[in-house]
Amino acid sequence: MQYLALIYAEDGAGPQPGDADFDSYLQGYMTATKTYQDAGIMRGGEALQPVETATSVRIRGGKTETIDGPFAETKERLGGYYLLDCKDLDQAIEMAALIPTAKHGTVELRPIMHVEFPDQ
Amino acid sequence: MTDAAPDLDAQITRILREDRGRLLAALIRTLRDFDLAEDALQEATTRALVHWGRSGLPNNPQAWLLQVARRAAIDRIRKSKRHAAAEPEVTRLMEDDEADRAADAPEIPDERLRLIFTCCHPALEEKTRVALTLRTVGGLTTREIARAFLDKEAAMGQRLSRAKAKIGAAAIPFAVPERTEWDQRLNSVLMVIYLIFNEGWTAGPSEEPIRTGLCDEALWLARLMAQLAPEEPEIEGLLALMLIAHARHAARFDPEGALVPLDEQDRTQWDGTLIAEGLAVLDVAVARRLPGPFQLQAAISALHAQAKSPAETDWPQILLLYDRLLALSPSPIVALNRIVALAETGALTRARRELSTLSDALSGYQPFHAAVAELANRAGDKGAARSAYDKAIALSRSDAERTWLAARRDGA
Numbered sequence A: 001m002q003y004l005a006l007i008y009a010e011d012g013a014g015p016q017p018g019d020a021d022f023d024s025y026l027q028g029y030m031t032a033t034k035t036y037q038d039a040g041i042m043r044g045g046e047a048l049q050p051v052e053t054a055t056s057v058r059i060r061g062g063k064t065e066t067i068d069g070p071f072a073e074t075k076e077r078l079g080g081y082y083l084l085d086c087k088d089l090d091q092a093i094e095m096a097a098l099i100p101t102a103k104h105g106t107v108e109l110r111p112i113m114h115v116e117f118p119d120q
Numbered sequence B: 001m002t003d004a005a006p007d008l009d010a011q012i013t014r015i016l017r018e019d020r021g022r023l024l025a026a027l028i029r030t031l032r033d034f035d036l037a038e039d040a041l042q043e044a045t046t047r048a049l050v051h052w053g054r055s056g057l058p059n060n061p062q063a064w065l066l067q068v069a070r071r072a073a074i075d076r077i078r079k080s081k082r083h084a085a086a087e088p089e090v091t092r093l094m095e096d097d098e099a100d101r102a103a104d105a106p107e108i109p110d111e112r113l114r115l116i117f118t119c120c121h122p123a124l125e126e127k128t129r130v131a132l133t134l135r136t137v138g139g140l141t142t143r144e145i146a147r148a149f150l151d152k153e154a155a156m157g158q159r160l161s162r163a164k165a166k167i168g169a170a171a172i173p174f175a176v177p178e179r180t181e182w183d184q185r186l187n188s189v190l191m192v193i194y195l196i197f198n199e200g201w202t203a204g205p206s207e208e209p210i211r212t213g214l215c216d217e218a219l220w221l222a223r224l225m226a227q228l229a230p231e232e233p234e235i236e237g238l239l240a241l242m243l244i245a246h247a248r249h250a251a252r253f254d255p256e257g258a259l260v261p262l263d264e265q266d267r268t269q270w271d272g273t274l275i276a277e278g279l280a281v282l283d284v285a286v287a288r289r290l291p292g293p294f295q296l297q298a299a300i301s302a303l304h305a306q307a308k309s310p311a312e313t314d315w316p317q318i319l320l321l322y323d324r325l326l327a328l329s330p331s332p333i334v335a336l337n338r339i340v341a342l343a344e345t346g347a348l349t350r351a352r353r354e355l356s357t358l359s360d361a362l363s364g365y366q367p368f369h370a371a372v373a374e375l376a377n378r379a380g381d382k383g384a385a386r387s388a389y390d391k392a393i394a395l396s397r398s399d400a401e402r403t404w405l406a407a408r409r410d411g412a
Helices: A022-038 A089-096 B004-031 B034-055 B061-080 B083-102 B112-119 B126-137 B142-148 B153-169 B179-202 B214-228 B233-247 B272-287 B293-306 B315-328 B332-344 B348-356 B366-378 B382-395 B399-411
Strands: A002-010 A042-047 A055-060 A063-068 A076-085 A106-111
Touching (some): A022 A042, B004 B061, B004 B112, B004 B126, B034 B153, B112 B126, B112 B214, B126 B179, B142 B153, B179 B233, B214 B233
Antiparallel strands (some): A002 A106
């Protein structure tokens, strides 16, 4: 079962570049990533540019509309993700708990839905 | 045959009451699908009524039900999915089926511990855990659960379907947790059982019997847990706590249905058999030397139960137990109960001072305002007492509580 671990945190929460504990925070991400790779469950994962760089796209009345900014104005912003292939939710929770941002933000686990397209 | 029908009904009802959880757990283990398992068992039950009505009870009704349910599941899977996708489940079902037929007296493996841990998984909302446990392990109907929790049946049905869908889609495991997770996960199960008990406990005698029946349901679940996971002192602690509390049942309400507080109860109405059982279970738990919050709460209850009159209550010992409980599982509610014990030891001024530090955390908690009122009244602060009783009455969830609180307020 694949799970997308969506990493949310409030702006300015947690260690920032220049803080004494920023290095160990980054180190935490390296450790988590290495753990996932060694366990053979890492299917992807990246950090995202800040939410100010977001562009939201939708089509209304047949026209493409763009909005400068994120789709939903929430205090906690999506900052990155991992795609993990775990045996069940218990393992996914255990793995998500290694993400350093979980200490001040929230990691949302969403199982991936497998959509089967009809054979052509 | 027509004479036998009601009897057969009763027998099937009894078999399902006792073994539904066990049969369902065995099916879920193979099927990994709560809904399909429930539907298949339902179908087997319907067929049992017809078959058994004609040819009498089979030798092993449980094995019969399981076998018919498995075949019903195979049919459903084959109808609903493309053949290839259905193969793994069907193969597992057939293997189970063959293994059972090869055995002389097939034994239904007891997978209820997995079932309970799955229903009480922390990835589910607390109320959902309670509902799902009552539905699948306890065998209550959706309508009964809705009534017990004063909910609409449709809303409860949706809650249960969402939970079952999430268990499947998010792959919540049908498994007993690992040792490293054990304490936390067991606590989640025990909290569910205790919530069920408390919901029954707060219901007054004028309310639906299904609500007060929740106490028996919780006791049944705790006994089941003690049997499935033996030598766990916190399970025994919870069982002891509920037994001792339940022993006071008959004394808790006056003939008008108003709540009678502990110190005004007629102690001769307490059920000595339940208290004795509770004390014995607690002794066994404590001897394991792994103290925990439920054992401490049971020990506090035991001290109340052993006092022949309110005046003989060992409050200093109770205060000591609350100190340990607060250290082990700090919470504003434990702190509140500790302060009440502190006041009983005679430290009224200190108790009132400490109580005021909880006002933010417990502003929406009825017993907090009742305690503020009670201690203010004792200190002769009538105005503060009355306004705190008003707050407690406004937050009260049952008529029995409201009636009692109003009488206290009018007496202040």
